Amino acid sequence: MSTPTVGSPRLEYGTDTSPVPAPRVSWITTAAPDGWLQSGAELRLATTDGEQTATVDGGASVLVEWPFTPLTARQRGDLSVRVRGEGGDWSEWSEPVSFSATFLDDGEWTAQFVGLADPAERATPYLLRHEFEVRPGLERATWYATALGVYEAGINGTTVDDQFLKPGWTPYQYRLVHETTDVTGLVNEGSNAIGVSVTGGWYTENFGFRDGARPVYGPQPSFAGQLLLEYADGSSEWIVTGSDWRISDRSPVIRAGIYLGEDYDARRIQDGWDRPGFDASGWADAAVMDAGPVPGPRTGPVVRVTETLSPVEVITTPSGKTILDFGQNLVGRLRIRVSGPAGHEVTLRHAEVLEDGELGIRPLRAARAMDVFTLAGAGVEEYAPTFTFHGFRYAQIDGWPGALDPAAIVAEVIGSDLRRTGWFESSDPMVNRLHENVVWGMRGNFLYLPTDCPQRDERLGWTGDIQVFAPTASFLFDTNGFLASWLQDLALEQEAAGGVPFIVPDVLDSAHTPAAAWGDAATLVPETLYQRFADRGLVATQYPSMKAWVDQLLELAGERHLWEGMFQFGDWVDPDAPPEDPAKAKTDKDLVASAYLFRSSVALADAARLLGYEEDAEFYTDRAEEVRAAWLREYATPAGRLVSDAQTAYALAICFGIVSGDMAQTMGDRLAWLTRRDGYRIGTGFVGTPLVNDALSSTGHVLAATRMLLQTECPSWLYSVSMGATTIWERWDSLLPDGSINPGEMTSFNHYALGAVADWLHRVVAGMAPDEPGYRRIRIAPTPLPGLTHASAAFDSAYGRITSGWERTDEGIVVTATVPPNATAVVVLPDGARHEVGSGQHRWVVASQPEAPTTDLTPDTSLAAIQDDPGAYASLMSAMRDLDPEMAAEFSLRTAWLPTQTLGNSMGFLSPVFRDGVFKALEAAKSQR
Known part of the structure; x- marks a missing residue:
């Protein structure tokens, strides 16, 4: 085939919307001759203003700058692309992608925030409605809405979209987002009605721990929305929230909260309240509330139901309770179909594990995590909570009228609707289950923002967790837009308080206390996104945040060039840390802190060099070298022993590049000695876990890394798998060997941080990594592990599907790889041979390593x-x-x-x-x- 085929282009924030006037564009050449490289491309844009074309010289096909006139608010268009290779013909034009601009012009947001004038209690749910007339000749209707709280909106009785808990959670005092929805199909000529249900969500939640939990934002939710009607004659009309909207506190949602759950009384449903002609004489005028910041368009993916699971077992507990097991720890809600008398209550309780055969609710702490549905008595009724979410595998059903049919209840999985991009598979079923647990943990904790856990009275955007997990996340799913949105919030919180907080949004007022590994999300998450997505623009946007963080640390380090003697989380949940003190790790906290000071300084210098800030690049490179020298002087002996003789300390030194050459090898040897001494049990917490297997394998200790991976005794990655886990735990022993729950107050069964080992599975075991940012040049370097017969990974990159893997056969070890068009790869085989290859499918065979002889077990065996x-x-x-x-x-x-x-x-x-x-x-x- 001499002519390539190209797929439809993708806009920066998805295929059908653009929240910016000049979105960047990417495309994939789906079929081309082996070794094909793009030499040029042409883009064609068709709008109501006419058709434009633009030429792209060279091989750029990822996040290409917008080559056309900037878009205007609500502008629609069709975008196509064609490509050619060196000396080749042009491809056919791709199928066009249709899109619309979702932003507003300056000054167009005029909606007032409205709510209850005199609510009876804090965080009172309410209903809003407004009727309006539509003239003949309507061409288009566009709905914009946001809330200080959460809302669900409908027009003429039909919800405007399938999104959940809109508009999500941002630092409300600094940034709000609005949804933009084409509702032309819901609007009729003549009378129409908008109906909105509003509750407090994150805005009115109490945040904090134990008796310190308190409201942070406000006592009552408010809502703002506006509808633009555009007519064929060129005229338009805005319908905006204000005091002329009608409001009622007689919502069927009695109360709702992120931690509370939802109480819903179907007897309070007011038929027709969201349709025209409803008698709203008993409703009041909405009160105009204090406005939040002018909202901007959503840039991250929406949250919606992504999967439905049925129960796999009905359990009767020792106390006689009925519990449904869905076979998978998930995040979402239950949907029930039930019939019974009016006023009858059905209670839905949620938990991740069972203990002594009963629902294990102690780890939920103060979170009620319960939904109560009161029946209207109108035949078969369907209910699913709208204004809360739960983390659970098990659901206890109390008060079900009559015999429970498990088919009447399903679990709906809810989360940010990210595009899956990465997969891993091996010959070991337990390793495969571990990887699947990582995927489910990420799915549950990526809900508007990257949270630490989805079930208890927390669910916060901890910076340390995503800092260590970002490489794994960016392989498994397309996280660029999701994390870019969250980093924007991080920078806003940092700018306001002068430091990077522990969590974003910072409801704990933590930005005044810098913490290593947590605050370093400001530098290391942007670095990861650049390496995985080649998003130079994101680095440019975040550069002031990156620089402010490193400058703050360098000032704290002073003339000693060490970050020491201050609060630190350290190697959080080191397996030796007692349940009541998860920060009490084997590795010295100051050693960890100064290692991160070095790591972030290097990342900042690299970012400066990328952006052309040569003076900054030189300055921070020099500062990094000063920190490196101070760290080695303070914490390492000339013989290569560290003052903290622990796995995390050596892994930091090796993987952060504090040591190299012979010293790195010496420390790798010591790390391997420690892991074997400890029976190849894991000895790391949040900081060391993403690094320890990399440190071992990069210094030639593949056997040690393998034994660590395949260990099933506690503490280890596969211990939780052996105990039936279907997500990653917060602690290595969240569930004790006897089946009881860890006695500590901080015990979660869905915490992705310790699953960061999956990045090592992808890059090292399967052997797939970017050799240039964005995978334009790929590194294929698989590592056959003793005890495995095969392993492979697949990744849908910005250039197309990449595969890499190996298998033991009678021929030897067979290595295979797929390189997509317009990309190249450097291949390092297990025997050390190196190849440079272009696109296409590739196969190599290398000799198998002889198996180690079986060890005789005698009293003299070491x-x-x-x-x-x-x-x-x-x-x-x-x-x-x-x-x-x-x-x-x-x-x-x-x-x-x-x-x-x-x-x-x-x-x-x-x-x-x-x-x-x-x-x-x-x-x-x-x-x-």
Whole structure:
């Protein structure tokens, strides 16, 4: 095939909307000869103003600057693209993508915020309505709306869209977003009515912990909306919220909250309230409220129902309660179909786990997480809460009238509707389940903003969590717009308070206390997005925020060039940290803080160089070198030992580039020694977990990294999988081996941070990474892990589908890769051979590595040799557990698995009966092989 084929272009914020006058454009060449590279492209824009074309020279096809006249508010158009390669013919024009501009012109937002004049209690839900007339000749109707709170709007009894909890959560005092919806199909000639249901949502929520929880924004929700009617004769009319709108506090939503849940009384439904002709004589005039900032168009993806799950089991608990198990820890709501007498209440309770056979609600803390539906008694009624969400796998159903048919209840999965882009698969079912848990954890916690957990009285945008998880997130889903929107909020909070807060939006007033790894989201999330999406514009937008953060830290570090002696989270939830003190980690907090000071300084210098700020680049490079020298002087010995002799400390030094060459190798060797000594159990918290396997594999310790990955004993990634987890836990032992919930107050079963290991699975195990920003040049370098027979990844990049993987066959290790058109790849095979390839499908075969010999288990066998042989270790543990499971668990956990210690010596303190029984069992097993 000599002529390429190109797909429809994509605008920067999706395929059918643009919240900016000059959106950037990307396109994918879907089919082309192997090795094809674009030499030019042509864009064609058709609008009511006519047709324009523009030429793009060279190979640029990702986030190309808008080459046409800037769009005007509500302008619609059709955009097509065609491409050609070097010396080739032009492709056919792509199918056009139709789009509309969603922004308003300056001064067009005139809607007033309205609400209840004298509400009976705080956060009172209410209904708003307004009737209007439409003349003949209507061409278009566009609805713009926002709230200090959350809302659902409809026209003539039909909701305007399928979005959930609009407009979401931003720092309300600094930034509001509005929805833009084409509602032409809902509007009729003649009389029409707008109906809006409003509750407090995040705006009226109490934020904080224990007795410190308090309202942050306001006591009552308010709403603002405006409808533009455009006629064929060129005239137009705005319908805007104001005191002429009618309001009622007789909403069927009795009360609702993010943590509370929703109470809904169907007897209070006012038939026809959102249709024309309704008698609203009992309603009041809406009160005009204090305005928030002028809202801007949404730039992130919308939140909606993305999947529906049915129950997999109906459980009757020891106390006689009825619980539905949906088989998956999810975020969303229940939808029920029920019939019963008027006034009868059905209560829906939610939890992530069971404990002692009952609903495990203690981890919810102060969150009620409960919905109560009061029936109207009108036959079969359907209900799903509109103004709350829950994190749950299990739902307890109380008060169901008659026999419960599980088919009458489904769980609706809700979250930001992100485009899935990345997949991973291996020969190990538990590793695959781990990866799936990462995906579900991300889906549940990406709901308008990246939250830490979706179930308890928190659900906050913790900066540290997304800082470590951003690389994983940016492979699994297209997160560029989502995280760019959140970073805008981070910068606003930072500018107002003078520092990067722990959470964004900052309802804890935390920006006055800088914290390493958390505040570094200001520098490292933009860096990640640039590497994964090649979004130079985002770096330019965030550069003042990045610079302000590093400048603040350099001032704190002073002449010693070390960030020390201040509050830090440190290596949060290190597995040795007690339940009541998750910050009490093995790795020194100051060591962590100064390592991040170095890392962010380097990121800032790189950003400055990218943007052409050469003086800044040189300045921050010099500062980074000063921090590096100070860190090594303070925390490392000349022999390569760190004062915190812990996994996280060495991983930071290696992966952040504080050490290199022989020193990096020495520290990698020490890290491998520590991991084996500890039985290849994980020893890291939020900071070290994303780095430890990278640090091991990059220094040649693939066996150690593999044993860490495949470990099933607590603490480990696969321990939670072995305990039935379907999302990533907050703690390594959120659920204890006996099935009880961790006694700490901070225990979540849906927390994505520790799932950041998935990035290592994608980049190192499957071997796919960007070698240039945005994957225009790809690095294919798979790492066959001992014990696995295959692994692969697929990624829908801005250039097309990339695949990378390996498989053990009779030929040897077969490595395969797919490179999309207009991209190239550098390939490093497991035997070290290096290739440069263009687009197309590729296959290589390298010799298999010989398997390590089986270790004989005798009293003289070293403990290190046993740990390095998974089969030998499994045989030893099996023999011990058959005799005494508790003693076996204690031996495994407390033994230092050192090369200088033998199995016989290590068992010297055990009872002779147990010791002799173990060796007899091992000898018997050997004779049967």
